[in-house]
Amino acid sequence: MKINITSYIICLSLFVSAAFAQQENLYDTLSKPKLISRQFKFTEGPAVDKKGNIFFTDQPNNKIWKYNTEGKLSIFLDSAGRANGTYFDKKGNLIVCADEHDQLWSVSPDKKVKVLIKDYQGFLLNGPNDLWVRPNGDIYITDPYYQRPWWTRTKPDLLDQKVFYLPKGATQPVPLDDSLKRPNGIVGTPDGKTLYVADIGDSKIYKYSIKADGTLANKKVHLRQGADGMTLDALGNLYLAGNGIAIFNPQGIQIGHIEIPEPWSANVCFGGKNRDLLFITASTAIYTLKMNVKGVE
Numbered sequence: 540m541k542i543n544i545t546s547y548i549i550c551l552s553l554f555v556s557a558a559f560a561q562q563e564n565l566y567d568t569l570s571k572p573k574l575i576s577r578q579f580k581f582t583e584g585p586a587v588d589k590k591g592n593i594f595f596t597d598q599p600n601n602k603i604w605k606y607n608t609e610g611k612l613s614i615f616l617d618s619a620g621r622a623n624g625t626y627f628d629k630k631g632n633l634i635v636c637a638d639e640h641d642q643l644w645s646v647s648p649d650k651k652v653k654v655l656i657k658d659y660q661g662f663l664l665n666g667p668n669d670l671w672v673r674p675n676g677d678i679y680i681t682d683p684y685y686q687r688p689w690w691t692r693t694k695p696d697l698l699d700q701k702v703f704y705l706p707k708g709a710t711q712p713v714p715l716d717d718s719l720k721r722p723n724g725i726v727g728t729p730d731g732k733t734l735y736v737a738d739i740g741d742s743k744i745y746k747y748s749i750k751a752d753g754t755l756a757n758k759k760v761h762l763r764q765g766a767d768g769m770t771l772d773a774l775g776n777l778y779l780a781g782n783g784i785a786i787f788n789p790q791g792i793q794i795g796h797i798e799i800p801e802p803w804s805a806n807v808c809f810g811g812k813n814r815d816l817l818f819i820t821a822s823t824a825i826y827t828l829k830m831n832v833k834g835v836e
Contacts, residue, residue, distance in 0.1 A: 582820035589627070632648070716736075
């Protein structure tokens with residue numbers, strides 16, 4: 540079949556122009572992310588509360604920090620269980636992947652800690668990494684194995700690196716997918732019907748349907764690109780942390796890339812009073828970027 544080169548070039552130009560226009564609609568492409576602070580060892584796990592305050596972790600220093608809507612930094616929790624990924628539930632509790640002892644915590648606003656998961660059938664989890672809380676209270680967790688310097692063990696208790704979910708009120712996690720090489724970032728849609736999981740070990744983003752009972756179906760490769768943490772905006776665009784922040788529309792087409800001048804961008808969320816402040820945890824630093832779109836609630 541012959542290809543009309545001129546038509547192909549025109550179509551490609553229109554496609555690139557349309558993608559760039561989508562990016563410009565999301566944020567001012569001439570503005571650069573603002574460095575807020577560089578006083579950490581490795582930042583991760585940003586999450587936003589109902590007021591728009593952003594909480595994030597510095598796992599090597601064993602702290603959870605708060606960046607409030609006025610732009611002030613403070614320590615929310617010291618001796619934080621080597622917290623990694625975090626997410627707020629509907630009651631205002633901060634759900635924490637606490638991989639010091641491979642647990643899942645719930646931290647109340649007054650800093651009281653409740654252990655939600657301490658093991659899986661008597662075996663330690665690999666190291667809960669990231670999570671998402673479904674609107675009904677179910678919790679979805681990625682559990683890759685990264686050897687930590689604070690562990691005495693040198694190999695995992697479990698054979699596979701799984702995606703789990705914890706039904707609301709349960710104490711034992713339910714394995715959902717054990718076929719991923721190294722699951723990492725995870726996020727779901729506000730209607731609770733769709734889940735995205737990053738397999739950073741195989742450079743893929745998977746998309747699942749969430750069934751009424753909380754289990755997963757219709758697994759498919761959504762993107763052939765890996766990611767660390769990720770989030771969604773109100774338009775359904777997916778933001779992938781890693782080499783800066785890559786932005787993909789709901790159809791899986793890349794529509795933007797935010798450069799971050801750090802070795803690695805570990806995670807990302809929307810916060811602020813209007814949920815239009817993109818917050819990026821990046822190596823030893825944190826950055827923000829004002830957006831023209833809001834994050835999901």
